[in-house]
Amino acid sequence: MRGLWPWLAVFGLGVFHGINPAMGWLFAVALGLQEQKRAAVLRALPPIALGHALSIGVIVAAVLLVRISLPHRALKIAAAGILFAFGLYRLIRSRHPNWVGMRVGFGDLTLWSFIMASAHGAGLMLIPLFLRPAPSPLAPGTRPMDSHMHSTCGFGFDSFSSPSLLAVSVVVHTCGYLLVTGLLAMLVYEKVGVGILRRAWFNMDLFWMLALMVTGMFILFI
Amino acid sequence: MPLLRPDPTFYPSPRLAMQAPPEKHAFVAALNPPGSKLNDAILVVDVDPGSRTYGNRVGQVTLPKFGDELHHFGWNACSSALCPYAPHPHVERRYLVVPGLRSSRLHIIDTKPDPRKPKVVKVIEPEEVFARANYSRPHTIHCGPEGIYVSALGAPNGDGPGGIFMLDCETFDILGQWEMDRGPQFLQYDFWWHLGFDALLTSEWGTPNMIESGLQPDLLLGSKYGHQMHVWDLRRRRHIQALDLGKEQQMVLEMRPAHNPTKAYGFACVVVSLKDLSASVWLWHRNNGAWDLKKVIEIPAEPADPAKLPPLLRDFKAVPPLVTDIDLSLDDKFLYVSCWGTGQFLQYDVSDPFNPKKTGSVRIGGIVNRTPHPKNPNQPLAGGPQMVEVSRDGKRVYFTNSLYAAWDEQFYPDGVGSWMVKLDAGRNGGITFDQNFFVESSDYRVHQVRLEGGDSSSDSFCFP
Numbered sequence: 001m002r003g004l005w006p007w008l009a010v011f012g013l014g015v016f017h018g019i020n021p022a023m024g025w026l027f028a029v030a031l032g033l034q035e036q037k038r039a040a041v042l043r044a045l046p047p048i049a050l051g052h053a054l055s056i057g058v059i060v061a062a063v064l065l066v067r068i069s070l071p072h073r074a075l076k077i078a079a080a081g082i083l084f085a086f087g088l089y090r091l092i093r094s095r096h097p098n099w100v101g102m103r104v105g106f107g108d109l110t111l112w113s114f115i116m117a118s119a120h121g122a123g124l125m126l127i128p129l130f131l132r133p134a135p136s137p138l139a140p141g142t143r144p145m146d147s148h149m150h151s152t153c154g155f156g157f158d159s160f161s162s163p164s165l166l167a168v169s170v171v172v173h174t175c176g177y178l179l180v181t182g183l184l185a186m187l188v189y190e191k192v193g194v195g196i197l198r199r200a201w202f203n204m205d206l207f208w209m210l211a212l213m214v215t216g217m218f219i220l221f222i
Numbered sequence: 223m224p225l226l227r228p229d230p231t232f233y234p235s236p237r238l239a240m241q242a243p244p245e246k247h248a249f250v251a252a253l254n255p256p257g258s259k260l261n262d263a264i265l266v267v268d269v270d271p272g273s274r275t276y277g278n279r280v281g282q283v284t285l286p287k288f289g290d291e292l293h294h295f296g297w298n299a300c301s302s303a304l305c306p307y308a309p310h311p312h313v314e315r316r317y318l319v320v321p322g323l324r325s326s327r328l329h330i331i332d333t334k335p336d337p338r339k340p341k342v343v344k345v346i347e348p349e350e351v352f353a354r355a356n357y358s359r360p361h362t363i364h365c366g367p368e369g370i371y372v373s374a375l376g377a378p379n380g381d382g383p384g385g386i387f388m389l390d391c392e393t394f395d396i397l398g399q400w401e402m403d404r405g406p407q408f409l410q411y412d413f414w415w416h417l418g419f420d421a422l423l424t425s426e427w428g429t430p431n432m433i434e435s436g437l438q439p440d441l442l443l444g445s446k447y448g449h450q451m452h453v454w455d456l457r458r459r460r461h462i463q464a465l466d467l468g469k470e471q472q473m474v475l476e477m478r479p480a481h482n483p484t485k486a487y488g489f490a491c492v493v494v495s496l497k498d499l500s501a502s503v504w505l506w507h508r509n510n511g512a513w514d515l516k517k518v519i520e521i522p523a524e525p526a527d528p529a530k531l532p533p534l535l536r537d538f539k540a541v542p543p544l545v546t547d548i549d550l551s552l553d554d555k556f557l558y559v560s561c562w563g564t565g566q567f568l569q570y571d572v573s574d575p576f577n578p579k580k581t582g583s584v585r586i587g588g589i590v591n592r593t594p595h596p597k598n599p600n601q602p603l604a605g606g607p608q609m610v611e612v613s614r615d616g617k618r619v620y621f622t623n624s625l626y627a628a629w630d631e632q633f634y635p636d637g638v639g640s641w642m643v644k645l646d647a648g649r650n651g652g653i654t655f656d657q658n659f660f661v662e663s664s665d666y667r668v669h670q671v672r673l674e675g676g677d678s679s680s681d682s683f684c685f686p
Contacts, residue, residue: 027306033686034418034484095392096310098368101457102483102684103420104307112307194234194685197304203226203312 003156006129010169014176017052017122018184020204021197022096024048024113024177025185032189034102041189045182047106051113052122053174059123060169063130064162072133076219079127083216086121087209120205121212126173128219130165132157228311231675232301234685236481236552239301242614245673246270247337249318250642251292252282252666256627260665262290264320264331266338267642267661269620269673277644277659281338283331286345290322290329291627294670296363297680298330298370298391305367305417305684310391317343318672319370319389321360323626324434326351328360328372330394337674344394352378354396355387359430362412365391367684371400373413373424380430384410401454405461409448412476412490415456417684418483421513422454423506425474425490436628439534443496445469451477451490451506453513465515467504470496474504478550478557478679480575484686487575489518489557491545499523499538501545503559505575518578521545524564526590532635541589544633546625547609551616552678556581556647560607562625563633565591567607567645569653581651586643587623589633595643597660605630605638611671612647612678619645619653624667640667 017023028048032041067075097119099112117123157165188196233239248267254260266281285292298317303310318340320329326348333340352358357374364371370389376382385407386400401407411427426448427433432441441447449471453463467474471492479488486508494501503519523540531541544563550556550572557578559568565588570578585593592602605623612619622642624630630638644659661668672680 021306022309026309030306030684036484096308096368099307100366100368101307101420102305102418103457195238197234197311198228198230198232198238201228201304201311203224205312206224206226 003159006157007155007172009129010126010173011176013125014173015180017117018177018180020120020208021201022204023116023120023122023181024052025181025188026197027109027112028181028185029189029194030102031104032185033194038189041185044109045178045185047109048113048181049174049178051110051115052117052177053170054110055114055117056123056126056173057166057170060126060130061166063127064166067131067133068162072131076131079131080216080219083124083127083212083219086124087212087216090121090205091209091213120208124212125215126169128215128222130157130169131219224312225314226312228304229299229313229315231315232304232311233681234301234304234683236554236683237686239614239676239681239683240552240616242675244270244615244618245613245675245677246273247280247674248611248620249333249340249672249674250622251295251320251669252663253291253624253627253669255667256631258665259288261285261288262292262322263666264292264295264318264340265663265666265668266340269618269644277661279661279663281340283340283342285320285322285329286342287325287327289325290327291324292320292669293323293626294362295320295672296370297365297672297676298394300365300676300681302365302367302417302682302684308368313391315676319363319372319394321363321372323359323361323375326358326360333674346394346396350396351387355399357385357387357399359384364414364682365680366415366682367417369397370394371413373410375410375427375433376430380434382408382410382429384408384429386410386413386424400459401461402459403461405452406464407452407461409450411448411474414477414479414488415682416479416483416486416488417456417682419486419508420456421462421486422456423477423479423488424452424454425477426450427473427475433626434628436632437534442472445472445496447472448474450474451515463513465506465513467492467515471502472496476547478548480554481550481552481678481683482554482686483684485554489548489550489572489575491548491559493544493546494542499540499542501543501561503545503548503557503578507575516576518576519559519570521559521561521566521568524590530590532589532633534632535589544606549610549612549678551612552614553616556616556651558610558612558619560610560621562606562608564588565593565606567610567621567653569647569651571651582647582653584645584653584655586655587639595641595660596655596657603639603641604634604636605641609670611673613673614676614678616678617647619647620671620673622668622671624669627667630667638667640664642668642671
């Protein structure tokens with residue numbers, strides 16, 4: 001089962017990202033209300049998911065690339081520094097992205113979602129999951145626990161090459177994200193109404209940035 | 223400090239904002255009459271009928287320097303912070319952004335923790351406005367989804383072009399001119415937008431040099447004041463279309479777009495027509511992708527004894543209505559129209575925006591009539607209905623009586639006075655004076671009213 005946990009974490013972070021109104025579902029609802037068509041809500045979901053996937057994909061790819069050449073310890077320190085600094089900066093200076101415009105097509109929405117996810121550090125949140133050194137095919141015996149897992153489960157992170165790990169992670173994360181984004185968008189559009197924003201739009205940014213800072217410190221001890 | 227939940231005065235839609243609790247305080251721009259040595263101020267008026275000080279001034283903040291001439295001010299943040307494309311709902315509606323129209327100085331005023339004791343927390347000096355925006359005479363403030371928009375009547379030297387500049391909504395730093403491509407636009411007055419259509423509209427008064435020494439009859443009779451509206455691409459900051467009302471329609475002032483973001487129409491008022499001194503309200507609307515105009519209300523001049531008219535109007539033997547402000551209730555149902563010349567205040571049902579129906583009317587003041595307020599039925603009043611503000615629930619309407627210092631003297635040469643009144647509006651139309659609400663001031667002239675928590679011209683919405 002241990003090989004499954006990183007995937008659940010990747011998926012779970014997707015779910016978590018999807019909950020945030022600023023990350024997509026609210027824009028889909030607004031477009032539906034503006035056109036007074038459910039189809040407009042649904043039409044907004046693919047580009048919003050694509051933009052999100054690209055944003056986290058870039059970060060995960062960067063980590064997978066860097067971990068080949070950088071010693072594990074240096075990688076951990078660098079990642080911890082980036083997470084902590086980003087969280088602190090956004091906590092102190094909570095600037096929101098300066099996007100303007102409701103009349104958006106596929107490309108606009110993809111770009112918007114990419115910007116929103118990046119500005120919130122969505123991809124950064126996944127970094128700790130990918131910090132473990134890449135499995136070395138030349139020395140299978142050096143990590144007996146892992147090779148044991150490998151043989152019994154076959155779906156742990158270590159059983160994937162970097163490119164396929166990147167692809168599968170992005171897909172799994174985006175599935176979690178899209179599932180929640182789509183569900184919330186339809187629920188609010190069809191049933192609940194946007195009045196819920198007044199009561200339930202908690203300041204996730206505050207929590208989010210604190211989480212990034214804590215994760216950054218935590219990395220140093222794993 | 224950021225809030226944990228959205229500011230309770232932010233509403234996603236105008237429909238929800240109508241359920242807001244009644245306001246308890248009104249903030250009123252107060253300017254010093256010519257000859258007075260007072261610095262301008264923001265007055266706080268108690269508008270809570272349950273309070274012992276109802277209908278009285280209960281506080282004020284005096285500005286640090288002399289000669290600002292306060293006009294239209296606005297909030298640092300409003301319901302547009304909930305807009306999905308640049309959401310930041312955990313800021314507070316707290317600071318008033320208050321421009322001095324004559325001084326070009328901007329003030330940031332903190333209304334918390336005690337709304338009766340507001341404080342100036344930041345002053346942006348005119349030199350900074352000139353240097354960073356290359357504009358002067360800031361006039362109207364709107365809180366946009368991603369920053370504060372300020373209209374300005376002209377360039378630093380007092381000529382045109384006028385335009386819009388941006389302020390950062392957290393630091394209040396001037397970010398620079400808004401326009402990327404202004405096309406033929408030169409004159410500037412009011413502006414607002416249709417957020418659902420990425421459209422911004424502006425109107426035209428005159429450059430500072432055309433207005434600051436008073437209304438100039440030769441410019442007016444030569445049709446030199448503004449007679450156009452301009453449509454802009456809000457996102458690309460580009461001029462799209464000029465809408466000409468005709469050269470005889472002089473001074474296109476206040477713009478009130480439908481609050482519902484799915485509706486692409488709105489109303490603008492014209493002060494005077496050179497043809498017959500009438501005033502009018504025009505509807506702009508989107509028609510097959512382009513924007514179009516229709517005159518939907520015309521208010522005729524009233525014949526008058528020349529002996530009762532100021533020198534400026536004596537030859538015309540009539541008093542012009544001079545529609546100088548309008549306001550639209552949050553449900554886009556009732557339009558209120560101030561006739562500063564005749565002293566009429568009108569209410570129209572604009573459920574069908576192409577065919578307004580008059581549903582209410584009162585009179586107070588006026589160049590000729592000098593109609594008293596019911597609280598003091600023997601006291602003739604100068605000035606007339608001017609800046610109007612409607613409560614979010616649409617049940618209360620407030621207005622004040624002064625226009626613009628240099629122009630007040632021309633139309634009311636024996637003094638414009640200073641008063642603020644309140645009307646009660648019926649659910650299905652009809653307006654009556656609240657007999658207990660008559661705020662008279664001997665020290666200041668009063669201009670724009672902003673209601674605590676928001677009103678019908680302070681917020682914009684991204685959800686219907």
